[in-house]
Amino acid sequence: MLAASSWLFFCFTDLTPTHISWQPSLNAGTHHTDRYANTELTVRRGQAFTITLYFNRPQQAGESLAFVTEIGPAPSESHRTKAVFPLSQRGPSGWSAVQGPSESGYTNFTISSPANAVIGRYNLILQVTSGNKIFSRFLGQFVLLFNPWCPGDDVYMANENERQEYVLNENGIIFVGNAKYIEARGWYYGQFQDHILNICLTMLDLSLYYRQDPAIDVSRRGDPKYVGRVISSMINGNDNDNGVLLGKWQGSFNSHENPSRWDGSMVILQKWRQDNYKPVQYGQCWVFAGVMCTVLRCLGIPTRLVSNFNSAHDVDRNLSIDKYYDSSGKSLNIGKDSTWDYHVWNESWFVRPDLGTSYNGWQVLDATPQEQSRGLFQCGPASVIAIKEGDVDLDYDTLFVYTEVNADCNRWIVYKDGSKKRVYCDTEIIGRFISTKAVDSNSRVDITYNYKYPEELYNHMFAGIFLYPLKYLVTMPFHLFFFNLGLHISYNHLIS
Numbered sequence: 001m002l003a004a005s006s007w008l009f010f011c012f013t014d015l016t017p018t019h020i021s022w023q024p025s026l027n028a029g030t031h032h033t034d035r036y037a038n039t040e041l042t043v044r045r046g047q048a049f050t051i052t053l054y055f056n057r058p059q060q061a062g063e064s065l066a067f068v069t070e071i072g073p074a075p076s077e078s079h080r081t082k083a084v085f086p087l088s089q090r091g092p093s094g095w096s097a098v099q100g101p102s103e104s105g106y107t108n109f110t111i112s113s114p115a116n117a118v119i120g121r122y123n124l125i126l127q128v129t130s131g132n133k134i135f136s137r138f139l140g141q142f143v144l145l146f147n148p149w150c151p152g153d154d155v156y157m158a159n160e161n162e163r164q165e166y167v168l169n170e171n172g173i174i175f176v177g178n179a180k181y182i183e184a185r186g187w188y189y190g191q192f193q194d195h196i197l198n199i200c201l202t203m204l205d206l207s208l209y210y211r212q213d214p215a216i217d218v219s220r221r222g223d224p225k226y227v228g229r230v231i232s233s234m235i236n237g238n239d240n241d242n243g244v245l246l247g248k249w250q251g252s253f254n255s256h257e258n259p260s261r262w263d264g265s266m267v268i269l270q271k272w273r274q275d276n277y278k279p280v281q282y283g284q285c286w287v288f289a290g291v292m293c294t295v296l297r298c299l300g301i302p303t304r305l306v307s308n309f310n311s312a313h314d315v316d317r318n319l320s321i322d323k324y325y326d327s328s329g330k331s332l333n334i335g336k337d338s339t340w341d342y343h344v345w346n347e348s349w350f351v352r353p354d355l356g357t358s359y360n361g362w363q364v365l366d367a368t369p370q371e372q373s374r375g376l377f378q379c380g381p382a383s384v385i386a387i388k389e390g391d392v393d394l395d396y397d398t399l400f401v402y403t404e405v406n407a408d409c410n411r412w413i414v415y416k417d418g419s420k421k422r423v424y425c426d427t428e429i430i431g432r433f434i435s436t437k438a439v440d441s442n443s444r445v446d447i448t449y450n451y452k453y454p455e456e457l458y459n460h461m462f463a464g465i466f467l468y469p470l471k472y473l474v475t476m477p478f479h480l481f482f483f484n485l486g487l488h489i490s491y492n493h494l495i496s
């Protein structure tokens with residue numbers, strides 16, 4: 001029996017958690033995060049996790065508990081970066097916590113996050129209300145990731161074999177070479193290795209998006225298309241934004257790394273961190289894509305590498321690669337269009353509520369600094385379905401990627417009087433053998449027809465277009481003419 005003085009002390013001592021168990025084995029197993037090397041709790045959104053709290057005394061009548069989650073520099077309920085939720089039964093949306101039975105001074109709590117929650121590192125706080133007093137106790141931090149296993153998540157992927165490949169596989173194959181001789185080279189993503197998760201989260205905080213408005217940037221990190229676009233700008237260092245890699249395609253590499261010598265992302269990302277987030281030298285397209293795949297898989301977005309052979313780089317965005325020659329056949333230095341033997345980018349899997357459900361699925365993201373998009377070297381996400389259907393005015397950078405796989409190659413003669421004549425046009429050479437690694441094997445899978453219809457089908461579809469008399473082409477509404485060509489494009493988009 002307690003003495004009177006002890007009883008009074010016991011009653012008037014604030015209810016305080018003395019220890020927390022994050023139940024790492026239980027939570028990591030059910031959340032498919034058991035391979036991450038970091039020690040803090042790492043879970044996926046839209047799925048419950050369990051913690052155990054040990055208290056200094058039993059909870060008394062009149063005392064109530066609530067949890068608070070916070071993320072970012074200025075947590076706000078209006079920005080969905082802060083949530084306060086009392087103990088309740090789990091609801092269909094929003095954060096919630098359910099209290100389990102209490103035994104021997106400890107209590108289990110099951111906490112659930114919404115399937116569209118902001119991803120990143122959260123503070124978890126316990127709020128104790130006793131009468132008119134509210135006490136807050138900081139419990140620690142946990143990391144919340146995208147969840148391809150959750151049907152309510154924008155990155156949900158139904159096939160388990162594909163989830164194993166595009167989220168959990170640390171080894172990959174990149175297809176390089178040329179259209180006549182395709183080679184396979186191995187790549188180690190290492191998305192679960194030491195420091196990689198922290199590096200990926202730091203990458204978001206170093207972006208120009210974050211520097212411009214930290215609170216808004218963090219509030220948008222529940223959206224995979226936003227996160228993917230930010231990461232595409234941060235893998236390259238061309239915007240003076242502490243990006244991961246600088247590209248170099250010619251000349252001497254001196255004391256820096258020849259891009260062909262890299263065989264994995266982990267070393268690059270760790271070097272970036274060790275050098276205080278100064279760009280690593282050097283990378284080329286497959287290196288940018290390999291590193292980006294590591295970051296997106298680490299954050300929980302299903303991602304794969306795609307190689308496009310005979311890839312067009314259409315600088316003036318007129319849907320063609322134009323080369324100019326004088327009347328003697330000498331090449332002229334006019335225009336900056338080019339064709340690469342191959343180009344490697346990423347596809348990530350998520351829905352596109354901004355475009356409509358018909359554009360869900362694989363989205364192109366490209367970290368190689370080719371051309372600026374809205375002021376930064378970033379590219380995508382561009383819906384693969386939109387690319388195939390010619391819906392080139394849709395966000396983001398769909399026209400640019402469409403041209404990479406569909407541009408015509410034109411040859412022009414420039415005469416002394418300045419007049420030009422097109423003497424050659426190849427409609428088939430661009431966008432050949434578009435390739436990715438197979439699920440569960442290192443085989444090459446040709447996905448060309450994900451991006452474009454067979455050329456003979458194009459010829460059939462458009463055969464009648466060029467039978468229009470000229471007077472009809474002249475009088476035909478501008479947007480309808482391009483619609484008939486299979487390019488769903490707006491006039492404003494062309495002139496902007």
